[in-house]
Amino acid sequence: xxxxxxxxxxxxxxxxxxxxxxxxxxxxxxxxxxxxxxxxxxxxxxxxxxxxxxxxxxxxxxxxxxxxxxxxxxxxxxxxxxxxxxxxxxxxxxxxxxxxxxxxxxxxxxxxxxxxxxxxxxxxxxxxxxxxxxxxxxxxxxxxxxxxxxxxxxxxxxxxxxxxxxxxxxxxxxxxxxxxxxxxxxxxxxxxxxxxxxxxxxxxxxxxxxxxxxxxxxxxxxxxxxxxxxxxxxxxxxxxxxxxxxxxxxxxxxxxxxxxxxxxxxxxxxxxxxxxxxxxxxxxxxxxxxxxxxxxxxxxxxxxxxxxxxxxxxxxxxxxxxxxxxxxxxxxxxxxxxxxxxxxxxx
Amino acid sequence: xxxxxxxxxxxxxxxxxxxxxxxxxxxxxxxxxxxxxxxxxxxxxxxxxxxxxxxxxxxxxxxxxxxxxxxxxxxxxxxxxxxxxxxxxxxxxxxxxxxxxxxxxxxxxxxxxxxxxxxxxxxxxxxxxxxxxxxxxxxxxxxxxxxxxxxxxxxxxxxxxxxxxxxxxxxxxxxxxxxxxxxxxxxxxxxxxxxxxxxxxxxxxxxxxxxxxxxxxxxxxxxxxxxxxxxxxxxxxxxxxxxxxxxxxxxxxxxxxxxxxxxxxxxxxxxxxxxxxxxxxxxxxxxxxxxxxxxxxxxxxxxxxxxxxxxxxxxxxxxxxxxxxxx
Numbered sequence: 001x002x003x004x005x006x007x008x009x010x011x012x013x014x015x016x017x018x019x020x021x022x023x024x025x026x027x028x029x030x031x032x033x034x035x036x037x038x039x040x041x042x043x044x045x046x047x048x049x050x051x052x053x054x055x056x057x058x059x060x061x062x063x064x065x066x067x068x069x070x071x072x073x074x075x076x077x078x079x080x081x082x083x084x085x086x087x088x089x090x091x092x093x094x095x096x097x098x099x100x101x102x103x104x105x106x107x108x109x110x111x112x113x114x115x116x117x118x119x120x121x122x123x124x125x126x127x128x129x130x131x132x133x134x135x136x137x138x139x140x141x142x143x144x145x146x147x148x149x150x151x152x153x154x155x156x157x158x159x160x161x162x163x164x165x166x167x168x169x170x171x172x173x174x175x176x177x178x179x180x181x182x183x184x185x186x187x188x189x190x191x192x193x194x195x196x197x198x199x200x201x202x203x204x205x206x207x208x209x210x211x212x213x214x215x216x217x218x219x220x221x222x223x224x225x226x227x228x229x230x231x232x233x234x235x236x237x238x239x240x241x242x243x244x245x246x247x248x249x250x251x252x253x254x255x256x257x258x259x260x261x262x263x264x265x266x267x268x269x270x271x272x273x274x275x276x277x278x279x280x281x282x283x284x285x286x287x288x289x290x291x292x293x294x295x296x297x298x299x300x301x302x303x304x305x306x307x308x309x310x311x312x313x314x315x316x317x318x319x320x321x322x323x324x325x326x327x328x329x330x331x332x333x334x335x336x337x338x339x340x341x342x343x344x345x346x347x
Numbered sequence: 348x349x350x351x352x353x354x355x356x357x358x359x360x361x362x363x364x365x366x367x368x369x370x371x372x373x374x375x376x377x378x379x380x381x382x383x384x385x386x387x388x389x390x391x392x393x394x395x396x397x398x399x400x401x402x403x404x405x406x407x408x409x410x411x412x413x414x415x416x417x418x419x420x421x422x423x424x425x426x427x428x429x430x431x432x433x434x435x436x437x438x439x440x441x442x443x444x445x446x447x448x449x450x451x452x453x454x455x456x457x458x459x460x461x462x463x464x465x466x467x468x469x470x471x472x473x474x475x476x477x478x479x480x481x482x483x484x485x486x487x488x489x490x491x492x493x494x495x496x497x498x499x500x501x502x503x504x505x506x507x508x509x510x511x512x513x514x515x516x517x518x519x520x521x522x523x524x525x526x527x528x529x530x531x532x533x534x535x536x537x538x539x540x541x542x543x544x545x546x547x548x549x550x551x552x553x554x555x556x557x558x559x560x561x562x563x564x565x566x567x568x569x570x571x572x573x574x575x576x577x578x579x580x581x582x583x584x585x586x587x588x589x590x591x592x593x594x595x596x597x598x599x600x601x602x603x604x605x606x607x608x609x610x611x612x613x614x615x616x617x618x619x620x621x622x623x624x625x626x627x628x629x630x631x632x633x634x635x636x637x638x639x640x641x642x643x644x645x646x647x648x649x650x651x652x653x654x655x656x657x658x659x660x661x662x663x664x665x666x667x668x669x670x671x672x673x674x
Contacts, residue, residue: 127640
């Protein structure tokens with residue numbers, strides 16, 4: 001019997017393939033190295049943020065501050081690199097991740113130990129982090145040419161080239177991170193516990209799970225991943241202003257939700273969220289190439305797609321469950337009967 | 348602490364903060380207590396505070412509407428594109444714009460009520476889609492050249508020093524307060540927010556109430572969008588972007604629980620005045636708008652945190668008393 005989350009991932013992958021096929025009918029020379037290169041370069045930021053968001057949503061919370069964390073880490077790291085161009089790459093990335101983690105820790109403390117609802121906390125820190133950034137750095141802009149060259153060249157780094165198809169290093173790194181996190185989530189105790197507290201917080205606490213520590217950990221991890229996304233943002237765009245990353249929180253929630261992560265917690269996978277991010281990005285990159293569709297249609301189509309995805313998910317899920325229970329009913333009746341017998345026998 | 352007492356305490360605290368802010372601001376700036384400044388207080392945020400009234404109903408009901416700012420832009424864009432087309436009189440265009448916004452709200456309400464999907468997800472999609480619809484309608488143009496009477500509606504005083512939108516806000520506050528706190532419908536909104544299961548078993552048509560509230564939210568956002576167009580004198584697709592967070596902040600700061608079922612419109616009204624006065628005071632003291640936003644964000648977190656800490660302190664003292672009683 002195939003597990004429901006696998007089914008969701010498979011159907012997402014199928015939709016992704018269908019989307020690509022559809023666009024290849026609409027756009028000439030669509031299937032080429034170029035579209036692959038563009039998608040794999042641009043998806044990395046939302047993919048990491050979707051993973052961050054998923055970790056938090058699994059615990060029945062939400063992190064609306066990821067966009068502001070991306071902005072702060074991208075700008076502060078960029079500013080530091082302008083001042084210290086000799087900084088080793090690992091130190092620079094570490095700085096961004098640590099800074100993001102620190103901001104995530106603030107969220108985590110307030111949600112887990114202050115018992116303030118996540119939407120209230122992260123709505124607040126969304127404003128606070130951003131306003132600190134604007135107040136501290138004002139109208140200054142970090143420009144591409146003031147950054148060390150390796151930062152700006154990083155997104156273009158290619159591991160292998162097959163014809164005009166380039167496998168970007170940054171895409172591989174992000175895929176590896178998501179895969180490792182997915183493994184940890186599925187196999188490690190920490191991961192299974194995140195699902196447990198998300199699907200039934202009371203039962204999880206009754207079972208002795210450290211709910212506060214787990215929620216705190218999810219927010220800290222989300223912050224750290226957002227910090228990494230901040231570094232990727234810096235290296236991809238090079239030109240950074242104080243509004244960098246604004247609105248990314250909604251993109252990350254959208255990717256997770258399209259990817260089948262339940263906003264009510266306890267269900268969904270990082271692989272699903274990754275596919276969600278990929279699907280949104282493919283649409284985004286492809287719609288601009290369809291001549292009949294003007295660029296102004298982008299959000300209208302994207303919003304409709306998300307609605308169709310979530311409504312379809314619920315309706316299909318219900319239909320599927322009804323079918324299953326209809327099939328299973330004769331057996332369940334038998335089982336019920338035999339258990340009754342067993343119980344009676346015991347008595 | 349029982350919910351009603353908590354709400355009362357919170358209202359008192361907000362009132363105290365409001366008085367303190369007003370007194371402080373008055374000592375800091377000589378123009379602060381002028382009538383002009385009072386109107387000015389509302390001027391820049393009037394559309395947000397109008398939407399906050401409807402948002403209070405939605406959040407008390409245990410839902411949320413993230414799409415309001417996009418629906419504002421959508422209504423304004425419908426109005427602008429009809430005006431550009433010139434096929435219908437302007438007044439009819441306003442009616443169609445309001446109908447479109449109401450339809451946007453009803454559509455989302457229908458999905459929430461029928462599928463049981465969380466409104467956070469549905470209205471997030473709505474946020475993206477209706478902003479997209481606005482963009483489809485006016486693209487990257489700035490549509491203006493509205494009739495004179497419409498523009499004067501947005502800026503001229505019609506009752507003493509008060510412009511139309513400010514009067515509408517106060518009327519909305521009174522009517523909203525009566526409906527939420529003194530009518531059967533208002534009680535039903537609370538009951539559903541408190542426990543939808545209990546509401547359903549009590550024979551309340553939960554789906555219908557939710558549909559009504561999202562329709563109301565869309566309609567009010569439409570009114571706010573049209574008024575915003577009148578005040579600005581022109582419409583772009585990106586107007587009101589990000590307003591939803593400010594609006595939700597005002598409601599939550601007013602002591603309305605994000606989980607539904609508690610809070611009062613009086614609390615929200617007080618929190619609106621507190622937010623406006625803090626912004627206004629900081630503005631007069633030449634503090635940047637971005638920092639003002641940060642201060643409001645901190646207030647939002649502190650408001651709930653403080654309530655929690657007080658609750659825990661009370662529980663602790665109760666616990667200690669009980670212990671003393673038994674030994």
